[in-house]
Amino acid sequence: MTTPARSADRTPAVLVLEDGRTFRGRAYGAVGETFGEAVFNTGMTGYQETLTDPSYHRQVVVMTAPHIGNTGVNDEDPESRRIWVAGYVVRDPARVPSNWRSVRTLDEELAAQGVVGISGVDTRALTRHLRERGAMRVGVFSGPAVRGADEAALLARVQQAPQMSGADLCGEVATTEPYVVPAHGTRRLTVAAVDLGIKGMTPHRMAERGIEVHVLPAHTTLEQLYAVRPDGVFFSNGPGDPAAAGHPVELMRGVLERGTPLFGICFGNQILGRALGFGTFKLKYGHRGINQPVQDRTTGKVEVTAHNHGFAVDAPLDRVTDTPYGRAEVSHVCLNDDVVEGLRLLDRPAFSVQYHPEAAAGPHDAAYLFDRFVQLMEGQRA
Structure with a gap:
């Protein structure tokens, strides 16, 4: 289950990689939990096209650019009928979008489509970890899923998630x-x-x-x-x-x-x-x-x-x-x-x-x- 969140909230969130490394931050988008393969995207723009690219199905996307959401979301740029990423990881989400085509914030769009994300993460450190260890399974947990949660139990759930190798999607x-x-x-x-x-x-x-x-x-x-x-x-x-x-x-x-x-x-x-x-x-x-x-x-x-x-x-x-x-x-x-x-x-x-x-x-x-x-x-x- 997921519920809407606001980026300004202090709702706690945690990202758990399958090798046991964790990153703590705040909920971004929907509150809840999600699983997928952790990958990173190096684009400094085009986040709306990334989110709606069906090739990202079952992947949790880490954005290496530090500021995401600056231009908000519009209804002309989606590449498909919905957001396909399993989860979204950003460092500093925009507090107020600024673009003449923007109709809502990225945070609102993620929440409306039930996409669990996390902000306030050191995405540089996370990206370097993925470059050294390789893409791997990950879970993002926020809200009730985090409060009082045992990290070992969260890790066990991540390790039970399906892998991308062998997936016919x-x-x-x-x-x-x-x-x-x-x-x-x-x-x-x-x-x-x-x-x-x-x-x-x-x-x-x-x-x-x-x-x-x-x-x-x-x-x-x-x-x-x-x-x-x-x-x-x-x-x-x-x-x-x-x-x-x-x-x-x-x-x-x-x-x-x-x-x-x-x-x-x-x-x-x-x-x-x-x-x-x-x-x-x-x-x-x-x-x-x-x-x-x-x-x-x-x-x-x-x-x-x-x-x-x-x-x-x-x-x-x-x-x-x-x-x-x-x-x-x-x-x-x-x-x-x-x-x-x-x-x-x-x-x-x-x-x-x-x-x-x-x-x-x-x-x-x-x-x-x-x-x-x-x-x-x-x-x-x-």
Whole structure:
């Protein structure tokens, strides 16, 4: 159970990591308890897009920027129908938001949607701990859950929470019914978008390019997908462990067999990796933020990009790989740690990236990838 809280309240709260380290603070958002995987986001802006990104399902997000909530909350920027984070951790929440688009405070929005948070935490120390020890399970407790609570008992409950490894979550966040995002102006192309946790800005970016987007549930069959007569197929971002997502992999293999132009983002990149026969693995603490340097190896250009992923594709950086669908290579790589950030097939019209070119909060260095998808579809049609 959760109840509303106000950031100005002194309601006590405690954050308990699965390795036993604790951080005390004050309730922020709803009062109660929540469990998830503790991860940190390095973005200094775009917190509303972060909160409503379905890829954060079952994760407790620690914001490394010290001041959060300065611009309040509006009704135009959400990336989906609700907040998806399991919990929220901030250092200094804004006392009064200041922005002409703001309609309510972040504290009020979190409380209204039952999201348990904690403020007054040394997020720098917490982030350094997660960088050293890795992302791990966490519980946030406030109000009656804290008063007189035995920390050992709280720790035991955290350690009983499910882990992210092995979690098949895309079906929990995807649409249950197909819907259409119409093209802006004249329709040039049609795309079937498989929703694994899609962000609202993604079909918007396609619609800007004259694409009519049919957003389909994660459990869509190959026959249902091709019933919309797509010029191209898109696989979205989403939460969970790609190794547990069997149906999307088989669906993508069916698309590759037909040779339809294909584009994947984030989880979609991991699904392409698995479809091609590569493995995936869990990163120590993941990439989450809007300031990650990635090199497009096909052009040599370096982009500053938006990320949200805790898993990555295990593919060789130094050679082309033969797959059941032709030759494949790593097209993009993270310059911080050499993690695979993109794949492309050399003999079929298919490519993917691990990051977010739609990037509602910015940056927009990677927006050209939607144009590359358009070129693939137009080339195939010609």
